[in-house]
Amino acid sequence: MxxxxxxxxxxxxxxxxxxxxxxxxxxxxxxxxxxxxxxxxxxxxxxxxxxxxxxxxxxxxxxxxxxxxxxxxxMKEVLRRAPWGVFYKNTIVVALGILVAQLCIGIPAAYAFSSFKFRFKHFFFLFVLARLLVSGESLLLPTYLIINGMNLYNTLLGIALPSFASAVCIIIFRGAFLEIPKELKDSARIDGCGDFKYMLVVGIPMIKSRIIAFSITSLVYQWDSYFWPMVITESVEKRTLAVGMAYFGTQAESASEWGLTMAAAILVIMPLLLAMVFFQRQLVNSFVTSGIK
The missing domain is CATH 1.10.287 (Helix Hairpins)
Structure with a gap:
């Protein structure tokens, strides 16, 4: 019992x-x-x-x-009132240009901080960390003066140039490179692999998921960027989608055309929505598997 x-x-x-x-x-x-x-x-x-x-x-x-x-x-009325094709082209050029520049600058810099020993290394990395404490708005005036002094006012390069170097990019990829086992790098050195080749052939493939995650974040941020593109441009032909929404608002025949405004918002966010629908699994996997296995 x-x-x-x-x-x-x-x-x-x-x-x-x-x-x-x-x-x-x-x-x-x-x-x-x-x-x-x-x-x-x-x-x-x-x-x-x-x-x-x-x-x-x-x-x-x-x-x-x-x-x-x-x-x-x-939608027909929205397309009639503003040159959305120009806004799309400018946004794609700026967002992709910034992403390519951030990866080309951030990955080698992150690899240097994670793998090399050089004088004032920690001081320079603290300088990169300090950049995160400074808001972009506080740098607006000096950035505007520099870009204007370079005769890049009202140009797509003037919009993109201040974002070419990203402290967030360097910090994320430095952490990713540090997670790679040192034994793997030692084995590559024995096989005659130099630092540059090791970074390209071994390092970058191993942090691929981290690169995808950062790329998604960067593209979405630049796609929605409004304040700096508005400040540094004046002609309609050089404006991006976020600023184009403001331009569309100035073409309104009344103060509260909410139906047209929401249709314009759909036009702006549609590429991001389609990307989420078709690449949802890849997006989730890139954030979930962002570590080194």
Whole structure:
């Protein structure tokens, strides 16, 4: 009887633990769903509002189904009022140019900080860390004076040049290079692999996921960048998408064309949304597997 009682008690405790696990999973999933709905609500409101006419947005701002679908008409009007093709081209050129420059500067600098011993190494790295403590707005005036003095005002290079060197890029990749086992580098040296070849052939492939994660962050940040491109440009032909949204607002015939404004916002964020839809698994894996295996 004692053995049977012990088995019965064990079965009851297992059942209780199983029920608790199920309840905790249900609660966690419910919290995740609620948080997802909260974060997705602004995007859903933008999409729904872009399908409404002006009066419909003002009368029924929270209505899920528009009384009349006006998305095609709104998009045609948005495309008529601003040169979105120019804004797209400028944004792509600036964002990709900045990313390539950041990788070409940041990866060798990070490798040098992680692998070489040189005078004032720690001082220079502290200088890189200190850059994170300085906001971009506090450097606006000296940066503007330098770019203007180089005759790069109102140019795409003037927009991109201040972002070519990234302290965040150097710090992230330095940590990634430090995670590579030293035995691997010693083996490469025995095989006659120099530092530059080792960085290209061994180092960069091993931190590939970290590079992808940083590249995604950089592209999204530059895609949404507004303040500096607005300051350093004056002609419509040199402006990016974020500044183009402001230009579109100045072409409005009334102060509250919310349907057209939301359609323009969809036009701006559509490439990012499509990238998330088609490359979601790759994006998640790049952030999850950002360490060295």
């Amino acid at each position: 004692s053995v049977e009682a012990a088995k019965l008690s064990l079965d009851k405790s297992n059942a209780v633990a199983k029920r608790k696990k199920i309840v905790s999973m249900v609660v966690i999933n419910a919290i995740i769903v609620m948080a997802s709905l909260i974060f997705l609500f602004p995007l859903a409101w933008i999409i729904i509002s872009s399908m409404k006419g002006q009066l419909d947005v003002l009368k029924n701002p929270l209505a899920i189904i528009p009384s009349e679908f006006m998305f095609v008409e709104n």
